[in-house]
Amino acid sequence: MMRRRTTLLTGCTALALALGATACGGDPVSAGGGDKSLDGQTVTVAGVWSGSEQKNFQKVLDAFTEKTGAKTRFVSTGDNVSTVVGSKIEGGNAPDVVMVPQVGVLQQFAKKGWLKPLSGTAQQTITADYAPVWKKYGSVDGTLYGLYFKAAHKSTVWYSPEALTQAGVQPPKTYDELLKAGHTVSDSGLAAFSVAGQDGWTLTDWFENVYLSQAGPEKYDALAAHKLKWTDPTVVKALTTLGKLFKDKQLVAGGQKQALNTDFPGSVEKVFGPEPEAGMVYEGDFVAGVAHDQYGKAIGKDADFFPFPAVDGGNAPVVSGGDAAVVLKDAKNAGAGMKLLEYLATPEAASVWAKAGGFLSPNKKLDLASYGDDVTRATAKSLVGAGDSVRFDMSDQAPAAFGGTKGAGEWKLLQDFLRDPSDPKGTAAKLESAAAKAYQD
Amino acid sequence: MTATTLVKQQAGPRAAGPAPARRGRRRARLAALLFVFPALLLLGALVVYPVLFSVGRSFFDASGTRFVGGDNYAEMFRDPATLKAIRNTTIWVVVAPALLTGLGLILAVLVEKVRWATAFKLLLFMPMAVSFLAAGIIFRLAYDEDPDKGVLNAAVVSVHDAFEGTSTYPTARGRTGLLAQDRDGSYRTTASAGESVTLPMVGVLPGDLPRDAAPARTAAAHKAAPGELRGVVYLDFTPGGGGEQGRIDAKESGLPGMKVEAVREGKTVASATTAADGSFRFSGLASGPYTVKLPESNFAPPYQGVSWLGPALVTPAIIGAYLWIWTGFAMVLIGAGLSTLPRDALEAARMDGANEWQIFRRITVPLLAPVLTVVFVTLVINVMKVFDLVYIIAPGPVQEDATVLATQMWLVSFGGGNDQGLGSALGVLLLLLVIPAMVFNVRRFRSSQR
Numbered sequence: 001m002m003r004r005r006t007t008l009l010t011g012c013t014a015l016a017l018a019l020g021a022t023a024c025g026g027d028p029v030s031a032g033g034g035d036k037s038l039d040g041q042t043v044t045v046a047g048v049w050s051g052s053e054q055k056n057f058q059k060v061l062d063a064f065t066e067k068t069g070a071k072t073r074f075v076s077t078g079d080n081v082s083t084v085v086g087s088k089i090e091g092g093n094a095p096d097v098v099m100v101p102q103v104g105v106l107q108q109f110a111k112k113g114w115l116k117p118l119s120g121t122a123q124q125t126i127t128a129d130y131a132p133v134w135k136k137y138g139s140v141d142g143t144l145y146g147l148y149f150k151a152a153h154k155s156t157v158w159y160s161p162e163a164l165t166q167a168g169v170q171p172p173k174t175y176d177e178l179l180k181a182g183h184t185v186s187d188s189g190l191a192a193f194s195v196a197g198q199d200g201w202t203l204t205d206w207f208e209n210v211y212l213s214q215a216g217p218e219k220y221d222a223l224a225a226h227k228l229k230w231t232d233p234t235v236v237k238a239l240t241t242l243g244k245l246f247k248d249k250q251l252v253a254g255g256q257k258q259a260l261n262t263d264f265p266g267s268v269e270k271v272f273g274p275e276p277e278a279g280m281v282y283e284g285d286f287v288a289g290v291a292h293d294q295y296g297k298a299i300g301k302d303a304d305f306f307p308f309p310a311v312d313g314g315n316a317p318v319v320s321g322g323d324a325a326v327v328l329k330d331a332k333n334a335g336a337g338m339k340l341l342e343y344l345a346t347p348e349a350a351s352v353w354a355k356a357g358g359f360l361s362p363n364k365k366l367d368l369a370s371y372g373d374d375v376t377r378a379t380a381k382s383l384v385g386a387g388d389s390v391r392f393d394m395s396d397q398a399p400a401a402f403g404g405t406k407g408a409g410e411w412k413l414l415q416d417f418l419r420d421p422s423d424p425k426g427t428a429a430k431l432e433s434a435a436a437k438a439y440q441d
Numbered sequence: 442m443t444a445t446t447l448v449k450q451q452a453g454p455r456a457a458g459p460a461p462a463r464r465g466r467r468r469a470r471l472a473a474l475l476f477v478f479p480a481l482l483l484l485g486a487l488v489v490y491p492v493l494f495s496v497g498r499s500f501f502d503a504s505g506t507r508f509v510g511g512d513n514y515a516e517m518f519r520d521p522a523t524l525k526a527i528r529n530t531t532i533w534v535v536v537a538p539a540l541l542t543g544l545g546l547i548l549a550v551l552v553e554k555v556r557w558a559t560a561f562k563l564l565l566f567m568p569m570a571v572s573f574l575a576a577g578i579i580f581r582l583a584y585d586e587d588p589d590k591g592v593l594n595a596a597v598v599s600v601h602d603a604f605e606g607t608s609t610y611p612t613a614r615g616r617t618g619l620l621a622q623d624r625d626g627s628y629r630t631t632a633s634a635g636e637s638v639t640l641p642m643v644g645v646l647p648g649d650l651p652r653d654a655a656p657a658r659t660a661a662a663h664k665a666a667p668g669e670l671r672g673v674v675y676l677d678f679t680p681g682g683g684g685e686q687g688r689i690d691a692k693e694s695g696l697p698g699m700k701v702e703a704v705r706e707g708k709t710v711a712s713a714t715t716a717a718d719g720s721f722r723f724s725g726l727a728s729g730p731y732t733v734k735l736p737e738s739n740f741a742p743p744y745q746g747v748s749w750l751g752p753a754l755v756t757p758a759i760i761g762a763y764l765w766i767w768t769g770f771a772m773v774l775i776g777a778g779l780s781t782l783p784r785d786a787l788e789a790a791r792m793d794g795a796n797e798w799q800i801f802r803r804i805t806v807p808l809l810a811p812v813l814t815v816v817f818v819t820l821v822i823n824v825m826k827v828f829d830l831v832y833i834i835a836p837g838p839v840q841e842d843a844t845v846l847a848t849q850m851w852l853v854s855f856g857g858g859n860d861q862g863l864g865s866a867l868g869v870l871l872l873l874l875v876i877p878a879m880v881f882n883v884r885r886f887r888s889s890q891r
Contacts, residue, residue, distance in 0.1 A: 166681060168681045169682065184682070186644060187616075187643035187677075187678050188644075188646070188678055189643075189647070189649065197838065198836050198838060200838075257748075258586075260838045261750075407838075407839075407841050407844070407852070411837065412838070412840075412841060415838040419838070
């Protein structure tokens, strides 16, 4: 999740890194209205958000202030939440609530004993209003610590409606149809897909979607926990399926070589930029942000999405991720922090940010009408509609050495696979040996 | 204060001793120790302790709790990434300092003879003022493979295109199943004289068609006369879909400017270029079957330039960036050495009739040898720890191909590997490799002081 955001805001990252330590957080805010039960208390919230995300989250916090009277303070941690939060805890200055960007970090925090289990009210809300899978990803060893407030949808294929109309194809429903539509688009003169091979994480996302749909959620979970070996036939099969697309010069813009030379923003540019080279680009809901902010595309008109199609008769995959709110044990105001969490669990809080845009909520109770535009509404509908079959990004669940390091592990091996997709079995074997090393089991 | 009293106390009982001279020496030694102490403390805390700690750490596993003996060192030489790092570091050490010293020497000698020497030196020295990070970003862009972004490839491509020219339809390809493709990329079909053929192509954007392109349908209706072979090369794709494959639908355009050849028994007997509606005609052919061929020159993909940051060239490319930064340094240092050379030796040689090359080879270089060695050894040490340039310039997919010991050490310990045991082992290896250069430098320093 965070990595994706980093890539989107390449320009801002340096700033965020430079300023993250010192110049973060807004002034305490207070306002009138509500029952004021928490008057005089201040809740400190830490998270990776900066820029417009921070601004929109502040709106949610302001609404909380209005309701309860508690002041709030948001502290932006920059990229590395665990380091920042860890040092704050050691320094005796722990924030009350942390917005954790990855499930792996949540587990790490829980294992270090930093987290407070959620209150009964929050647990009830989550059980009632969220699909069980969100509860599962918020729990460690059976205890619920995290509330997923903001979610990402990573099973969206973005396309230029103009290109697809020009080629005369409809958004496909199955992977085979996807390849067929791709060939037709390619006949029309545009390459079918632009693949961001220079960023390893986009390739892991490709693989995860194919695998989740083809092998099913159970195998997906087993592989994510490394209970299933990467040499498993299902992995080889998914790689073969993916290789069919990767090795086809007509389907990948500029062929494999150019794909390896394209980063994520570049891949969006190839579809939505001034000189389109491809008709479709696969990545999460944040593609819309880049297409809109950088290339001025009207989302829904000049840029649209279809759900990642089902592979080999499986269900269409929904790969997701999200930011979970947790309360720290060492918090000065844990009680008020928990109240904030209970508030964040309500559709009321979600609707505040949903109106502002750039936000998906996994909350079933949130009225879809709260979303500002049709495309976001459709993504949200697909995410909530997928219910319990939603799975978290596998590489985010893996140790960073395997699933999150530039030039190493899964990123590097899938890049090698994109360079030469002829040997899925060999790639699977290499993935397994890298995974075994990283998981240390 | 306390130290002074200490000195007095110790000196006290011996005050009556027989040898005041020895006492004096002892005192001097103590005073020396006293003065050295703060420096030693700093050195110990900042250099010796971290080195020893790293050596110790390298015998423990990733968590730092379990003693694993030499496992990290064994693992280090088993890991292909580390082996590659060692190989690349070797390339760096062999190539970069030698090149830099040579380049610096040549430039220093040449600059001496230029009128605007200072301005020239200033110019060459300027990259030293640019941080490695900024230089890395600059060269990452300069080396970019896309000719629209990377200045180097833009130059290479424009030079190449000036000589080779470009093809009209780089993206076009024959409709699969209707046209056969040869290994060299050309497309063909067969026909006899007196027949007409259609050659369906796909993969051309409507916007990329030449402006004079006209619908192909009417042209295809013409019958071929005897001894004539007619045909149409057309875009077998109806914008918006709905066309039938292999048939010339109403909206489908001809492809003008396409070269067509008639081939018989391996020999090209006639060639033509298609008209605006994509039609072509060979006349005066003997009867019998021909191969109608669209040679690959029609479809040659645009020249993409050199893959500077590909696996093969990435290390030389980064060394190039390093040269850019450090040439000024080598030149200025060697230039300083050059200006202290005894002029009379050069004058004498000149009087004796030596030419400039002989002077350079037999007098300048030998006299400069001490300076050259200092520059060379300093650069060797410097090159061993190169990190930023490699980390910034190498794109993700080739990072492993470009990695050097310093980047590998960081990656393994902090950049996702989180194995500081293995990282420390790499650090120790790097230390061992730098030590000979250090010893050499210290020795030289000493002998020059004598």
